[in-house]
Amino acid sequence: MSIRNIFGKKSSAVSKLLNIAGMAMAFAALYIIMVQVNYDLGYNRKIKDSDRIFAMSMPDWYSAGNWAPWLSRPLCEGAIENVPCVEYGGTLTGGFSTKFSLNEDGSGAFALNRGDASVGALKVFGVEAVEGSLDNLVQGKDLIICESKARELGIHVGDALFVQGNDGSKHQMNVAAIYQDYPNNSDLHTMDCLMNIGDQSIDDFSEWSYPYFVKLHSAEDKELFEQQAFEQIIRTYLNMAGSSGEDISEEDMNEAEARLKVKLFPLNGMYFEKTFKSPGQNGNRTTTYTLLSIAILVIVIAFINFINFFFALVPVRLRSVNTRKILGASRSSLIGGIVAESVVMILIALAIATVIVKLFCNSSLASLIPCNALFSHNSSVAVLTALGGTLLAIVSSLYPASYITSFSPALALKGSFGNASKGKAFRVGLIGFQFVVSLVLIICASFVTMQRQYMLKFDMGFDRSQLLQVNTTAKLADMRKSATSLLKTNPQIKDVTWANGDLVANSRMGWGREFNGERINFQCYPVSWNFLKFMGIEIIEGRDFLESDEQCEDGIFIFNESARDKFGLSLEDKIAGHQGDTEIAGFCKDFNYRSLAFGVEPFAFYIFGKNSWKSLNTLYIRTEPGANIPALSDWIKTQLYEMDPSVPKDEFELSFFDSSLNSQYGQEQKTSRIILLFTVLAIVISLMGVFGLVMFEAEYRRKEIGVRRVNGATVADILKMFNSQFIKIVLVCFAIAAPLGWWISDLYLKSFAYRMPVYWWVFALSFAAVLTVTVAVVTLRSLSAVLSDPVESIKTD
Numbered sequence: 001m002s003i004r005n006i007f008g009k010k011s012s013a014v015s016k017l018l019n020i021a022g023m024a025m026a027f028a029a030l031y032i033i034m035v036q037v038n039y040d041l042g043y044n045r046k047i048k049d050s051d052r053i054f055a056m057s058m059p060d061w062y063s064a065g066n067w068a069p070w071l072s073r074p075l076c077e078g079a080i081e082n083v084p085c086v087e088y089g090g091t092l093t094g095g096f097s098t099k100f101s102l103n104e105d106g107s108g109a110f111a112l113n114r115g116d117a118s119v120g121a122l123k124v125f126g127v128e129a130v131e132g133s134l135d136n137l138v139q140g141k142d143l144i145i146c147e148s149k150a151r152e153l154g155i156h157v158g159d160a161l162f163v164q165g166n167d168g169s170k171h172q173m174n175v176a177a178i179y180q181d182y183p184n185n186s187d188l189h190t191m192d193c194l195m196n197i198g199d200q201s202i203d204d205f206s207e208w209s210y211p212y213f214v215k216l217h218s219a220e221d222k223e224l225f226e227q228q229a230f231e232q233i234i235r236t237y238l239n240m241a242g243s244s245g246e247d248i249s250e251e252d253m254n255e256a257e258a259r260l261k262v263k264l265f266p267l268n269g270m271y272f273e274k275t276f277k278s279p280g281q282n283g284n285r286t287t288t289y290t291l292l293s294i295a296i297l298v299i300v301i302a303f304i305n306f307i308n309f310f311f312a313l314v315p316v317r318l319r320s321v322n323t324r325k326i327l328g329a330s331r332s333s334l335i336g337g338i339v340a341e342s343v344v345m346i347l348i349a350l351a352i353a354t355v356i357v358k359l360f361c362n363s364s365l366a367s368l369i370p371c372n373a374l375f376s377h378n379s380s381v382a383v384l385t386a387l388g389g390t391l392l393a394i395v396s397s398l399y400p401a402s403y404i405t406s407f408s409p410a411l412a413l414k415g416s417f418g419n420a421s422k423g424k425a426f427r428v429g430l431i432g433f434q435f436v437v438s439l440v441l442i443i444c445a446s447f448v449t450m451q452r453q454y455m456l457k458f459d460m461g462f463d464r465s466q467l468l469q470v471n472t473t474a475k476l477a478d479m480r481k482s483a484t485s486l487l488k489t490n491p492q493i494k495d496v497t498w499a500n501g502d503l504v505a506n507s508r509m510g511w512g513r514e515f516n517g518e519r520i521n522f523q524c525y526p527v528s529w530n531f532l533k534f535m536g537i538e539i540i541e542g543r544d545f546l547e548s549d550e551q552c553e554d555g556i557f558i559f560n561e562s563a564r565d566k567f568g569l570s571l572e573d574k575i576a577g578h579q580g581d582t583e584i585a586g587f588c589k590d591f592n593y594r595s596l597a598f599g600v601e602p603f604a605f606y607i608f609g610k611n612s613w614k615s616l617n618t619l620y621i622r623t624e625p626g627a628n629i630p631a632l633s634d635w636i637k638t639q640l641y642e643m644d645p646s647v648p649k650d651e652f653e654l655s656f657f658d659s660s661l662n663s664q665y666g667q668e669q670k671t672s673r674i675i676l677l678f679t680v681l682a683i684v685i686s687l688m689g690v691f692g693l694v695m696f697e698a699e700y701r702r703k704e705i706g707v708r709r710v711n712g713a714t715v716a717d718i719l720k721m722f723n724s725q726f727i728k729i730v731l732v733c734f735a736i737a738a739p740l741g742w743w744i745s746d747l748y749l750k751s752f753a754y755r756m757p758v759y760w761w762v763f764a765l766s767f768a769a770v771l772t773v774t775v776a777v778v779t780l781r782s783l784s785a786v787l788s789d790p791v792e793s794i795k796t797d
Contacts, residue, residue, distance in 0.1 A: 016345065019309040022685045023349035023389075026302030028356035029681055031385045032369065033295035035378045039185045039371040040288040043271035043281070046183040048126040052087075052219050054264035056212040056229070057276055061512045061521045067263050067276045069211040073201050076212040078236040079229035079262070080120065085221035089214040090120025093279060094191040099164040104172070106164070109648070110153060112145070115191035118198075124215045125188060132157035132177030139198025142176040149192045150178045164646070184371055187270075187280030205240050211279040213267070222264050229262045255519070277507070286751075287671055294678050297437050299389075301682055303396045304430045305689040306342070310400030311427055321404055335401040342397035346389055365677070368670050428729060434686040435733035435770065436740075441679040442766040443741030444748070447758070448672040451749060452665055454756040456658070460504070461591025463536035466494070467657035468621040468629075469502075470636070475644045477617040480528065486639055492627040497534040498616040500526040504661055506594050509614075511604075513576045520567045520575075522559070522602035523593070526614045529607060532558065532588060534620065542571045542586025545607055552609035554580045561590050563602035578608060592754075595665060599753040620657070683770075687777050694722065694781040705786060715786050722782045723775050730774055734767045741766075 044050055056076060057067035073091065080089030094115030102108030122134060130147055137144070145155060155161070155175055162170045173195075182188040201207040216225060237256055270278045272285040321334060354375070360366060361373050375382045476483055477498065484496045501508060503525070511524045529545040540561060549556050555577035559569055564587045574581040590600045608614065623632060633654045641649040662669070705718055742758060749755040 016309070018688050018691065019306060020345055020349045020352065022302050022305050022688045023346060024352035024356060025681055026299050026685060027350055027353035027385060027389055028360070029678055030295050030299050030389075031353065031357055031378075031381060032360060032373055033291050033678070034381050034385065035371060035373045036369045037288055037292050037295070038378065038381055039369070040271065040283050042183075043185045043283065044187060044267050047186055047188070047267065049215060050267050052217075053124060053213060053215050053267040054222065054225075055267065055270055055276070055278070056214060057263050057265060059259055059261060060277065061259070061510065061519075065275065067265070069277060069279045070209050071212050072205055072208050073210050074203055074205055074240070075233045075236055075260070076210070077202065079232045080212075080214060082232045083225055083228045085216050085218070085225050085228070087215045087217050088120050088123040089212065090118035090122070090124055091197060091210040091212050092117040092121040092125070093197075093209075093211050094187070098193075100173075101162045101164065101170070102159075104162050104170055106162075106170070109164075112149065112192040113190055114143075115188075115194045116197040116200075117194050119196065121213060122194070124213050127194070128180045129177040130180050132175070134177050134179070137176055137196040139196045139200075140171075141174060143173045143193050143195045144177040144179050145175060145193040146181050146191070147178055148181050150175075184377070190281070214264070219266075226262045226264055230260065233260050233262065284667065287667070290671075291674065294441070294675065294682075297441075298678060298682050298685065299392075301434050301437060301685050301689070303392055304434055305685060306393070306396050307400055308427060308430055308689050310338075310342075310397065311403070317404060325405070331405045334405045335398070338401035338404065339394055339397045342393045342401075343390060346393035350386055350389060368674050368677075428725075431686075431689055432729055432733050434682075434689050435730055435774075436737045438679075438683045438686045439734055439737035439766055439770055440741045440744065441675070441682050442769065443737070443763060444744050445672070445675045445679040446762045446766065447745040447756075448668070448675055448748065450762075451752065451756055452668045452672050455596045455665055455668070455752070455754070456662065458592070458596055458754060461537065461589060462503070463622075464657055464661070466623045466625060466627070468623060468633070468636075468654050469657055469660060470619050470621075470640075470652055470654045472617045472619050472640060472652065473644050473647055474615040474617055475646070476619075476640060477615045479643060480616060480619075483619075483640075483643055486643075487621065487636065490632065490635060492624050492632050494622045494624050495530075495534055496622075497531045497620045498528040499531055499618045499620065500614045500616050501618055502660060503535070503620075504593060504595070506598065515567060515569075515573070515575060520602070522563050522604050524604050524606050525593070526606050526608060526612070526616060528616055531620075532605065534622065537591055538589040539586050540589050542584070545585060545605070549585070549607045550609060552607070553611075554578075555582045555609045556607050557582055557584045558586050558588055558605045559584060560588055560600070560603045562600050563587075563604060566602055577606070578613060579611060596754040597752050621654075683773070687773060690726065690774055690777050691781050694726075694778050709786075718786045719779055719782060722786075723778050726774055726778050727771065730767070730771050734763075734770075738763050738767075 047053065055069055056071060056079075057069050058071060060066040060068040076089070076091070080086050092115060094113065096114040096116070097111055098114040099109065099111050101110070119137065127134060127144075129144070132144070134144065143161070150156070155178075157175055157178060159175045161173050161175065163173055164170060179194075201210070214225065216222065234257065237260060265273055265276045265278075270276060270280060271283045272288075273282075324334060325331070357373060357375070366373060371377070480498050484498075487493055487496050509524050509526075510521060512519055512521045514520075527545075529547045529550050532539065532544055539558070541564075542558075545556065545558065557575060557577070563569060569575075569584060569587075571584055571586070573584055575584065576582065588605070592600060593603055621636065623629070636654060637649045637652045640652050641647065708718060741763065746758055749758070
């Protein structure tokens, strides 16, 4: 079989090149999406004995029906020590970006993502040293570093590293071991180094900030551990309270039992778990399966084209096939030749797909997926894609090959095969399926993109204009009064304020307090005295903070109206603050302090007063309209560096508030871009299918076109004839796709507390876009047949 056999004459060569191009794009899309799906579905599963590892949790105090991983060390350590079905157990928490240097003078500086772990946690996760030893790690003196990062930085066992504190101090740590890297799709991969947490808060029953993990002797012991751990924790709780339980009221005991109930979540399932606030990364099962569905649909659309292109070549190939039959070729050999041809085309498409994937990996589009898409990192996915594509090519080409070789020589001479109603209905049905998929994808992609824009433009209840923010240091936070005065000397700066972390964040410090005999829970956000005025947050009762509040003894609250209404608070009430009963200065209007996927719940602004134990190291700066932002940013960095030289100037990263807000919707942005990208791809491949079907129609109706032209039909009349059937197909497909697209889009939008309406015009525009492009493709492809010499067409046929 030669290249000439594969591509044939010019007309069939064009169709085959389009077919190969469509398949190449589909294979590249399938591979890239399957890399993402494989990453998601395999998250944490490659960790040794992951099926026996569980995260401990207790009921979430702030969200009924959910479970929290942040636990008390003495309660968990007691359970692990006294429950027999536990092999190992311990605490592991990470995500701390820590500054190190190779020398005490600060030279050779770099940052590592640090994890803090107990010795038991190292055993739970099977941390293995490739150099050095994990034994006898000393808290505050030793650390271990992952192999890849050690190799990158040229670090060896025994080296001294210097940790930089927020106050600029340096603390020496020794590299005790280098441990084996963890898979990319695991929570431990996000940690570059680990430190021994030692006995930190080991006896502190009031500190609930430690995630705990256990490795059981058998995964089947899950329910046994939950029961026995709960019983042990209740005993520890009673011992802590100095009671046998008889002098504790039944109501208090019931509350303790409700709040201390233990539930285990499998390490393998934490990534997708919605009711558990995982301390690691989170995925979205719906998004993963949506991408998988899109991948399947794209490859199905491509193989529909594959089949249709073979049918489109029937008029061109039928005479040569039947000539070979007359000359003695068996039908099986003819079918085998056509199948072999299709396999070669698929192999060419796979080769082109590898180029597309490499281009993807080297482009900005690579950031759309959380993992590396290189073949060397995903060999199993690459092999399965190639084998699956080849198998589908064989299966898909069998029917067209059987169809082409089924005609008798006499029928071939008549040329009436193209009018067979059964074959025509089959081809139209395949094209119709492509149109339905394309329309649904366009509708869904439109609403996903529009919802993200809706969230970014939504009035969240505070002033976001001309707003910059930067994370500073504890030293600068302590100097914030003088820092504010200095910064406001710049005429381009309108005002300045300070807070503990981002204003809009899906998680922050939560406080549980007793009020009127009940437990109330609310999010707490420490700020400076002018924060609400700076942000334009309206006080609806009472007063705003005063500068003198920063010198009060016990702190002071301003609650939102949701907290006031839910808990029945008034200005005369007092709520326990950080060191005693604290006054309520006022109540502010509700605003959105989390992404719009969440509703508004009880929230409090808080000023610590004289005795603060939280640093207000997030600086907000409102600029004057028309400010020179690049120059102003450089000036601000210079002033901050001069006030605290312990941090290099360039490490003060100023950003627009809207940019930080946009990062809250990072997953929605990636999802919308991925869906949009593959929607465009599906449409392009579908239009290639339309091209193939029009080519088929034009070839077998060439004589009919010639007769019509001779009898007076205009070019417009014949183009109308060709377009009318496709317009009908699009109309029928839209009738199917519209309700399906509405249902899927509405289901997606329901996941947001604040959502846009389902607009009718999105459906109308989707229909108009598909119809316009289809008519354009049909017209352009059929034009050559319509404009050809009608006399020659009649003679030829």
